[in-house]
Amino acid sequence: MAHVERHQWDVVIVGAGGAGLRAAIEAREQGLRTAVICKSLFGKAHTVMAEGGIAASMGNVNEGDNWQVHFRDTMRGGKFLNQWRMAELHAREAPERVWELETWGALFDRTPDGRISQRNFGGHEYPRLAHVGDRTGLELIRTLQQKVVSLQQEDFKESGDYEARIKVFQECTVTQILKEHNPEDGEPDRVSGVFCYERESGRFFVLEAPAVVLATGGIGKSFKVTSNSWEYTGDGHALALLAGASLINMEFVQFHPTGMVWPPSVKGILVTESVRGDGGVLRNAEGERFMFDYVPDVFKEKYAESEQEADGWYEDPDNHRRPPELLPRDEVARAINAEVKAGRGSPHGGVFLDVSTRMPAETIKRRLPSMHHQFRELADVDITAEPMEVGPTCHYVMGGVDVDSDTAAARGVPGLFAAGEVAGGMHGSNRLGGNSLSDLLVFGRRAGLYAAQYAREHAGSRPRVGDEQIDGAAAEALRPFGVGSAKADEEAQGPAENPYTVHQELQRSMNDLVGIIRREEEMSEALERLAELRERARRAKVEGHRQFNPGWHLALDLRNMLLVSECVARAALNRTESRGGHTRDDFPEMDREWRRANLVCTLAAAEGAAGAAGGDAEAGRAGRIALRRREMPPIRKDLLELFEKEELIKYLTDEELTSE
Amino acid sequence: MTTDVHHGAGPGSEGIGGAVSGEAPDATRPETSYDAHFKVWRGDVDGGGLEDFTVEVNEGEVVLDIIHRLQATQAPDLAVRWNCKAGKCGSCSAEINGRPRLLCMTRMSVFDRAETVTVTPLRTFPVVRDLVTDVGFNYEKARQVPSFVPPPGLGPGEYRMQQEDVGRSQEFRKCIECFLCQDTCHVVRDHEENKRAFAGPRFLMRVAELDMHPLDAAEDAGLDRKSTAQDEHGLGYCNITKCCTEVCPENIKITDNALIPLKERAADRKYDPLVWLGNKIRRRTT
Numbered sequence: 001m002a003h004v005e006r007h008q009w010d011v012v013i014v015g016a017g018g019a020g021l022r023a024a025i026e027a028r029e030q031g032l033r034t035a036v037i038c039k040s041l042f043g044k045a046h047t048v049m050a051e052g053g054i055a056a057s058m059g060n061v062n063e064g065d066n067w068q069v070h071f072r073d074t075m076r077g078g079k080f081l082n083q084w085r086m087a088e089l090h091a092r093e094a095p096e097r098v099w100e101l102e103t104w105g106a107l108f109d110r111t112p113d114g115r116i117s118q119r120n121f122g123g124h125e126y127p128r129l130a131h132v133g134d135r136t137g138l139e140l141i142r143t144l145q146q147k148v149v150s151l152q153q154e155d156f157k158e159s160g161d162y163e164a165r166i167k168v169f170q171e172c173t174v175t176q177i178l179k180e181h182n183p184e185d186g187e188p189d190r191v192s193g194v195f196c197y198e199r200e201s202g203r204f205f206v207l208e209a210p211a212v213v214l215a216t217g218g219i220g221k222s223f224k225v226t227s228n229s230w231e232y233t234g235d236g237h238a239l240a241l242l243a244g245a246s247l248i249n250m251e252f253v254q255f256h257p258t259g260m261v262w263p264p265s266v267k268g269i270l271v272t273e274s275v276r277g278d279g280g281v282l283r284n285a286e287g288e289r290f291m292f293d294y295v296p297d298v299f300k301e302k303y304a305e306s307e308q309e310a311d312g313w314y315e316d317p318d319n320h321r322r323p324p325e326l327l328p329r330d331e332v333a334r335a336i337n338a339e340v341k342a343g344r345g346s347p348h349g350g351v352f353l354d355v356s357t358r359m360p361a362e363t364i365k366r367r368l369p370s371m372h373h374q375f376r377e378l379a380d381v382d383i384t385a386e387p388m389e390v391g392p393t394c395h396y397v398m399g400g401v402d403v404d405s406d407t408a409a410a411r412g413v414p415g416l417f418a419a420g421e422v423a424g425g426m427h428g429s430n431r432l433g434g435n436s437l438s439d440l441l442v443f444g445r446r447a448g449l450y451a452a453q454y455a456r457e458h459a460g461s462r463p464r465v466g467d468e469q470i471d472g473a474a475a476e477a478l479r480p481f482g483v484g485s486a487k488a489d490e491e492a493q494g495p496a497e498n499p500y501t502v503h504q505e506l507q508r509s510m511n512d513l514v515g516i517i518r519r520e521e522e523m524s525e526a527l528e529r530l531a532e533l534r535e536r537a538r539r540a541k542v543e544g545h546r547q548f549n550p551g552w553h554l555a556l557d558l559r560n561m562l563l564v565s566e567c568v569a570r571a572a573l574n575r576t577e578s579r580g581g582h583t584r585d586d587f588p589e590m591d592r593e594w595r596r597a598n599l600v601c602t603l604a605a606a607e608g609a610a611g612a613a614g615g616d617a618e619a620g621r622a623g624r625i626a627l628r629r630r631e632m633p634p635i636r637k638d639l640l641e642l643f644e645k646e647e648l649i650k651y652l653t654d655e656e657l658t659s660e
Numbered sequence: 661m662t663t664d665v666h667h668g669a670g671p672g673s674e675g676i677g678g679a680v681s682g683e684a685p686d687a688t689r690p691e692t693s694y695d696a697h698f699k700v701w702r703g704d705v706d707g708g709g710l711e712d713f714t715v716e717v718n719e720g721e722v723v724l725d726i727i728h729r730l731q732a733t734q735a736p737d738l739a740v741r742w743n744c745k746a747g748k749c750g751s752c753s754a755e756i757n758g759r760p761r762l763l764c765m766t767r768m769s770v771f772d773r774a775e776t777v778t779v780t781p782l783r784t785f786p787v788v789r790d791l792v793t794d795v796g797f798n799y800e801k802a803r804q805v806p807s808f809v810p811p812p813g814l815g816p817g818e819y820r821m822q823q824e825d826v827g828r829s830q831e832f833r834k835c836i837e838c839f840l841c842q843d844t845c846h847v848v849r850d851h852e853e854n855k856r857a858f859a860g861p862r863f864l865m866r867v868a869e870l871d872m873h874p875l876d877a878a879e880d881a882g883l884d885r886k887s888t889a890q891d892e893h894g895l896g897y898c899n900i901t902k903c904c905t906e907v908c909p910e911n912i913k914i915t916d917n918a919l920i921p922l923k924e925r926a927a928d929r930k931y932d933p934l935v936w937l938g939n940k941i942r943r944r945t946t
Contacts, residue, residue, distance in 0.1 A: 041741070044798065058817075099816035102766060105808030105873065108828045114820035132830065139833060150807030162803055200788055229743045263720020269746045332787045374746060378722070378766055384780030500732040510911040547704065551736035555768055586746065 004470050005205040009035040011448070011457040012194055012209040014174050014236060017045035019420025019447070020215030020442030021144035022097075026448030027213075028166040030149055033453055034448075035207050036148075037169040039231050043145045046217050046229055047440065050137025051272035051370060053119055053129025054436030055443070060115040061127040062317070067091040068642050069125055074435060075643075076298075077123040077328045078398070078428020079580045080595055080651040081249070084635045085405035086426040086532035090435070091501075097441035098130050104150070106143040108132055120277040123328040123432040126317075134272045134370045140437055152622075169207070171199040174235065175556060176473045177212060177243040177416065180463035188244070191415030192463035195473035199553060202546020204474055208465050210458040211451040212241060213408075214401060214418040215444065219568070222561045223394035224504075224511035227259055227270035233557040234564030236422035239399045241625075242564055245410040247601040248424040248630075250399035250564070251571035252581040254431055255516045257332035259393025260584050261350035265514060266378045271353065271371060273433040276325045278367050279314055282336070282356040283387070284344035290351075291324035294335035298590075299327060330430045330580050333392040337516055340391065350391035356384055362471075392516050396431055398581055399567070400424030402600065408447035415454060415463070419447035425598075429580025457505045480542045481556035496541035499555040506533050506561060514569045519585040521572040530569060531623065536561050544567075566625045567601040574599055574627055592653045596631045632637040694718035698726065701780040702738065704789045710778065711712065711735075717768050723779065724752055724763035727791070739790035747909060750838030754791050755780045760840040760907045763791075782843040794813055797855060798839050801863045804863040805893070806885075809875040825874040832869035832918055834910045841904035841914060847897045858894035861914050862903035867893060868918035869900055871925065895919070 013020045016038035018429040027034040038045065070091040075082055098116065102108070108130050109117040117129040132139040152162040174196050179189040193208035216236030220228025223386040237247055247561045256273040276282070284290045292310075295303045310323035313596035325332065336351050346352055355364055359555040361384035365372050365594060368383070375381040401418035402411045408423065410416040420440045427435065478500070513526035542551040577591035578584050604626045634656065640648065648657060696717045697739050699710040707898040715729055724742055731738050742752040744762045752763040771777055785793035842863040848854050859867075870876050877884055889895040900923075902915040914920075 040743055040749075040751060044743050044751050048742075048749045048836070049744050049746065096816065102819045103810045104815050105810075105870075107821075107830050107873070109830075110821055110826060111825040114822055117823075132833070135748070135834065142833060146807060149803055152803060153807060156803075169760045186772065200792075219839060227747070229745065231743065264718065265721040266746075303747070370748070371945075377747065377767070379720070418923075496737065498732075500736065504732075548739040548792050549737045550731060550739060 003501045004474065005203075006465065007207050008033070009033050009207055009461070011035070011165070011211045011213065011451045012037065012207045013213045013215055013448070014038075014194065014239070015045070015215035015217060015420070015422075016040075016042060016168060016170070017047040017215060017217055017420065018140050018144065019444035020045070020213070020424075020443050021141070022444030023168060023213045023215055023419055023448030023451065025144065025147055025151065025416075026124045026445045027455075028458075029617060030452035033164075034166045035209070036167070037172050037174060037207065039173050039199070039235075040171065041599060042142060042168045045141060047141045047437070048066055048138045049227070049229070049445060050140070051134040051270065052121055052256070052274040052277065053131030053434050054094070054098055054138045054437040055121070055128050055432065055586045056098040056126060056130055056431075056438055057091065057126075057131070058098065058116060058118065059126075060094045060111055061118040064084060064435060065126040065128060067095075070094070070128065071639065072415050072642055073124050074432060077432035077435070078430055079590065081252075081579065081632070081633075082428030083405050085634075086443070086641055087428075087447070088639060089405065090270065090439060093442045094438040097135075097438065097445065101140070101143050101441075104147040106139055108139070110532050119274060120310070120326065122273055122276065122326045124434065129277070129434040131274070133366075134274050135598065136437065139207070140440075145458065160369060169196070169198075172196050173199060173553065173556070174239060175477050176469075177239050177474070178206070178465050178469050179413075180465070182222050188412060188414060190463050191243070191413060192394040192465045192471045195470065196424055197208045197477060197546075200392065200548050202549065202552070204477065206465055208462070208468060209455065210462055211417065211455040213283040213451045214410075214416070214422050215420050215421045215447070218397045218421040219561070219564045220397070221225055221412070221557075222506060222510045222568075223515070225259065225268040225392075226394040227256060227268055228394065232562045235557070236418065236653070237397075237400060237567070238560035238563040240410060240413070240418060240422075241567075241601070241603050243413050243416060245416060247399055247567055248402045248404040248598045249429070249571075250397070250567040250601055251575050251599060252398035252429045252569060252579075253394060254329055254398060255333045255392040256395035257329055257336050257351055257392055258390040260374075261346070261378065261389050261391045261649050262348040262379060267341045268394065269374070269378070270393065271388060271390050272368070272503055273329070275353060275355055275368060275371060279358045280325070280353055280357065281323070282325055282332070283347055284339045285342055285352075288344075289325075289342070290339050291327065291332065291335055293325065294331060294338070295324050296400055297333060299614075299645075303318045303327065307349040328430055328432060331558070333516060334583055336390070337391055345556065346389045349390040352387040354387035361385070362535050368456045369546065383557045389490075394478045394511075395516075396436065397421060397568075398424065398427045398429060398431055399571070406433045406446070407450035408443050409450060409454070409521060415458075417447040417451045417454075418543075419443040421617060426591055429582060457472070477556060480540050480552055481546075482541050494536070495541055497536045497539045499540040499542065499551055499558060500536075502533055502537050502540060502558055503554060503561070506530075506558070506565060510565050510568070511531070514565075517583050517585050518572055524567050526569045527566070527573070527623065530562060530566050534624075537562055550654035566623055570623065570625050570627050571599040592651060596632050596653070599630060600630050602626050602628075645657065671757055679823050693717065694772075696726065696768070696773065697776045698730070699776055699778040700727070700730065700738070700791070702735075703787065705787060708787075709791075710780075720762055721768045723768065723777065724765045726768065726777075727763060727779070739788070739792045741792050748836060750836035750909075753782055753838045753840050753843065755782060755843075757885065760843045762782060762838060762840070762909050765909055767822060782839070784843045784845075784849045785839075791928040795839055798837070798842055798860070798862065801859045802866070804859065805863055805866050806817075806872070806878065806883055806888070808873065809876055809881050809883070811875050812880070813912055816877070819875060821874045827883045828872045828917070829869045829874075831912055832865050833864065837862065838909060840907045840909065844903045844907045846903065847894075854894070854897060861898070862921065864893055864895055864898065864922060865912070865914050865918040866890060868922045870921065885923065886925040889922050895926060899925070
């Protein structure tokens with residue numbers, strides 16, 4: 001095998017979105033040499049698409065806010081399936097993480113007294129989202145990017161090298177996490193680095209490091225209608241699985257209630273929740289504000305029952321209950337779906353989201369400039385004069401790597417960490433809007449901190465990367481060119497496949513069969529189709545050469561999307577209840593017994609090493625994922641006491657309530 | 661160096677037996693759909709040329725959709741950079757009929773159906789492959805602008821700023837770093853030799869943004885941003901033709917709100933005939 005360049009670092013961060021950059025900043029500030037590797041250009045990560053804001057209980061707009069209230073809202077939003085310790089850390093630390101951004105140059109919108117302004121959002125009791133118009137994600141990513149640059153400037157002053165202690169490998173993809181196997185110590189194999197290719201040249205290289213932080217974001221590109229970009233192919237989820245880590249909560253996929261539905265080429269593009277937070281309302285084709293009909297029992301006391309009451313809330317929140325348009329996202333998405341199914345949808349299969357009759361044109365342009373621009377440019381709709389048409393779009397995965405709440409360390413794989421969307425647990429069964437950006441900052445920092453600590457502890461005994469691992473990874477990556485190995489010939493038991501076609505069929509299957517409303521037969525069928533697609537993906541062939549070849553890149557990404565899709569389908573089939581981002585037609589009720597359970601996905605044991613041949617067709621059909629049920633640790637007493645007993649009864653079993 | 665290769669709209673590329681779906685001829689197609697003629701630059705650092713394609717276009721589509729259709733059906737290895745497809749990340753910058761634009765925000769409906777749409781890579785930066793260019797120049801320039809200097813003695817959470825004061829810099833922070841302004845700026849577009857001394861509109865605007873930041877304490881730390889704009893980032897090269905403002909997909913008034921005020925502030929120290937001219941022009945138009 002050709003020579004593959006190796007670079008030595010202390011900490012490697014995979015992904016340069018909010019979580020990855022925050023982790024990198026922390027690891028570098030701990031004094032460690034930190035490499036960041038990302039698929040896009042530096043500063044283009046998916047975080048830029050976040051619109052509404054960062055949730056943090058600073059209490060700038062309503063003094064009643066504090067971390068306990070934020071914690072409560074987060075647990076309710078996740079229907080109590082959240083890893084409570086993560087939800088607690090998140091609520092406690094978010095304000096500090098936001099203020100810190102200001103010291104790095106961020107410019108948030110202000111309150112009249114000059115503090116950071118905060119806006120209302122679904123599921124948040126008080127105005128809580130720090131924001132910059134509707135482009136908060138851009139501000140976040142740019143601030144972190146510029147902070148990285150400022151650290152590089154410091155290093156330049158000191159050493160003459162900008163990249164002495166923090167370097168961004170942009171437009172590079174990681175295809176495997178490498179591990180050192182020590183047969184003598186009986187310990188699990190520990191992380192030794194990552195195998196990567198440079199997208200521009202196709203050149204392979206290895207970043208060696210004792211600590212690797214996954215911050216790769218989500219999985220939305222496995223679905224047809226999604227607000228996610230091409231990058232969201234579940235890389236980190238799959239890399240973790242292949243490295244021996246577990247994923248939890250994969251059945252919970254958030255369908256954002258408001259994506260664009262027309263024209264077809266923009267279907268799925270996000271319409272920010274700020275539209276509703278700032279006063280926008282949802283109407284069906286009959287002009288009715290239908291959300292009043294969809295307030296579930298667990299939220300009945302907290303939401304308005306009439307339009308009059310709801311409208312009063314914007315000005316006088318203390319004496320009115322909130323409008324039902326601001327229910328958590330899963331509730332709103334299901335409601336829209338039901339309205340469309342009942343034949344009360346808009347002409348293009350969505351519902352109407354209207355701000356034009358709710359506030360003056362100038363206010364709309366100031367508060368929602370990107371939305372105004374997006375609809376004008378892409379749909380010929382002037383949102384200051386007419387309603388938007390919107391419908392659910394795959395937006396976020398609650399599930400992810402099973403991590404230790406405090407340290408973000410992946411369970412079972414020493415040296416591996418995960419933060420942000422790729423980590424599971426924080427959001428339970430459904431994430432509240434605004435809790436994503438704060439999650440990135442809180443757990444990005446923690447992952448960077450503990451990865452640095454781990455790397456420092458292992459500085460004296462750096463794990464080695466064996467040549468055979470590199471050769472194996474290179475062979476796997478070259479497969480789509482159909483070169484080099486007898487294996488490729490042997491497996492050519494069918495026609496060569498176009499990776500784009502396989503991808504489209506995967507997206508259609510997941511969208512139609514494991515989408516917003518699920519039933520047993522469809523999910524079983526999805527698993528069958530995934531097995532077929534897995535075989536076809538193995539025959540994916542690409543033309544041309546390795547230099548910036550998108551067909552090749554996609555062929556490699558298919559492995560990850562298929563693994564992750566199988567996790568989603570298997571876990572969804574297993575969970576016989578409806579909760580948050582998992583709605584079963586055949587089991588429509590939430591079941592308190594299920595609240596205590598996490599479904600844990602691991603790579604099926606028979607499969608052996610990553611990238612190994614998939615065995616015969618029979619084994620292929622059995623799938624690559626093993627699923628098991630695990631009990632959640634009981635919620636700490638002082639945290640439970642933040643809730644009224646009447647509310648807890650709705651979520652916890654009698655046994656749990658009396659167990660103290 | 662130009663080679664012309666023709667591709668039909670029929671079934672996809674050879675060698676991928678039967679795997680390409682969907683591009684069936686007209687019978688079932690909605691009326692809003694038509695075949696467009698495209699010329700796309702293909703090649704790499706060693707050269708290349710425009711290739712002809714005939715490709716289906718549907719209602720509401722943008723140029724990036726068409727490029728993606730070409731990838732999926734006719735040219736699977738056609739290189740293009742993109743991400744959000746919603747005008748938010750600034751990745752898919754290219755030139756369409758010679759004009760710097762985002763592929764994802766250029767609607768097909770702005771072209772006549774009979775018109776040939778020509779897509780070429782950004783001209784100012786070295787080509788990597790097809791529509792992808794090496795934009796490293798911009799990252800180098802970004803590193804040369806000294807970062808925000810936090811005010812001493814003010815802890816996190818203690819910052820107080822008025823909306824009207826942050827508003828000016830916020831306009832510049834809308835920048836999505838698509839680098840279309842850098843591409844179109846004639847100071848560097850055909851003058852490789854100016855690249856060393858000139859940061860380009862995007863990064864001069866960054867200097868202006870920090871200079872107007874209500875709490876930036878650079879001056880107290882001995883850094884005069886205005887004079888560095890002139891002396892180190894080549895502000896003097898800019899002769900305010902406003903090309904950058906014209907191509908900005910975020911409609912940032914780069915020239916009027918960032919570059920001219922920066923020139924004025926810098927001119928407190930140094931006479932600059934362009935500032936004088938700029939003032940005259942502005943007075944006339946407003």
